[in-house]
Amino acid sequence: MISVEQHLDRILGTVKVIRPFEQGVLDAQGCILAEDVRARGSLPGFTNSAMDGYAVHARDVSSATPESPVVLPVVNDIAAGNTSALSLAQGQTMRIMTGAPMPHGADAVVPVEATDGGVVRVQIRERSVVGQHVRELGEDVEAGSVVLKRGTLVGPGQIALLAAAGVPRLRVVPRPRVVVISTGDELVDVGTTPAFGQIVDSNSLMLTAAVTAVGATPFRVGGIPDDARVLMQTLEGQLVRADAIITTGGVSMGAFDTVKEVLSRVGTMQFDKVAMRPGMPQGFGLLGEEQVPVFTLPGNPVSALVSFHVFVAPALRAMAGRPEPAYPPGYVPAVAAEPFTSVPGKMEFVRVVLEDDRARLAGGQGSHMLGALAAADALAVIPESVSAVQAGDPLECLPLLGREGQ
Structure with missing residues (x-):
């Protein structure tokens, strides 16, 4: 059995940034x-007005007050989009709109609110200084x-x-293109009423949504039967459009765990037991001539989503040129709102609801319990050495993709 850090280090040491x-x-x-x-x-590309108002020579209105306004003739109107080169003589003004080019000679803009709004002659009731309400050529970007x-x-x-x-x-x-493949004879597509012994393929939908939430481009391939030939054909057919492949199901120790059976014979695939709960059975390796990373995740939905957050999301960010520090990336501090137990010897990822800085259990922690998963905001990360958490104990929490604030 290997640690979470060992498995993640192997993944991050293998994946490459996608060619730009x-x-x-x-x-x-x-x-x-x-x-x-x-x-x-340059930005702005020309000197222009930051206000609706009147372009002026600042010294012409340096004495203006509400009690003693300066009166100037209005000799032109300048709209945004004006392409004529205009000049303003001293002792005159032009009405000007926000974003319109300043006339040559003008060095300030008087807001319309500081005038009587005249169109032939205008009373200016407020003094201006050079540069007031003027956006200079290239002042933002040269x-x-x-x-x-x-x-x-x-x-x-x-x-x-x-x-x-x-x-x-x-x-x-580019954003990584990620193919999501779910496997299992028992799977039916969403909207189909499952027969006895069948289940809806929620995993591929969940992981497709997770791929989108992490900023990659997903391609979903629905339930593939537990048939080695069909699975291999599917994988080979998807390599042409994949920067990465995620499979879910078929990686444990069962007699029909086809993913493990097929991929153990090709590429650089390696299957391990990782000291974590949920999500112990994990696989990772490279497949095909282009050495496409393949992540094989457990079939239980909570295990699959936890595995995505802990292993796949950091890898996809690294492939997209957004490297993260070693585990745990992006955690937020919290304190336990209630006591609970943990399994010693395994890093545990507990579904919790965050209320301010307090983390309470989201519900049942079974790896099949989707209700508690949907209610959770984050995963509280409990180290291998901890067997019991008391109310008030500090926690590190990994926020779930797609939840508020993500």
Whole structure:
């Protein structure tokens, strides 16, 4: 039997960052930049108004007050999108809209709220200073400067910056494409009424959702029968579109554990008992010419999802260029709200509900209990050396993907 850390170290020491390629800026959402990105233009691209108001020479209105307004003639209107080069003489003003280019000579904008809103002549009731409500050329980003560094996660804000800076395409580490395969003669698809001895294939749906939640792209392959030939054909057929493959079921010690039977003979697959509960039977290795990582997870749904959080999610993040520290990644501190026991010699992952900084049991802890799994916010990680947790004891909790705050 090996430890959780040993199994995770083997996985993270094996998987590789996916080869970067060029993507359109919108398609790059959720990806990691593979190189620094430089702006093709300045932001703003021209000096413009930050307010609806009046473009002025600041010294013309330096004495303006509500009691003694300065009156100026309005000689033009400048709308956002104006492409004419305009000049403002001293002693005059132009009405200007937010985002419109400043006329040559003007060095401040008086907000419309500080005037009487005149269209021929305007009373300005507030003094201005040079630069007031003016966005200068390149004050945000200078052309040619690095706007985003290699390793940056591309989200909506980054996409806005890239688009504004004139960057239509960029090199990124793509989101891993992950094939999810569930196995077992007993499985039927969701929406089908199970006959006696059959169960709905919830695992492949659950793991597909988990793949999406971790930022990868899933491809679900529904229940594959416990047939070695069919399973091998399925695996070989999926390698062409897979950066990783996840299987669930068929990895324990049973007579019909087909996944273990088939994969033990190919690639670099290794099957181990991991000192953890739930999720003891685990397998991992590389398959095919492209050396595609394959994660074989237990068939019990809680065991499968715990295994995904502990082993698969860190690996997929690493493949996407988002490496994490060694276990436990992303844990949050809490204290036990109630006492409970744990199995000595195994790292235990207890489903808990987090209320502020207190963790209470989510319900029954059996590896088949989906009600408690759905109610849980996190997994409380109990070390191998601990056999009993008392109320008030400090805990490290791994938040579940897709729950609030994730």
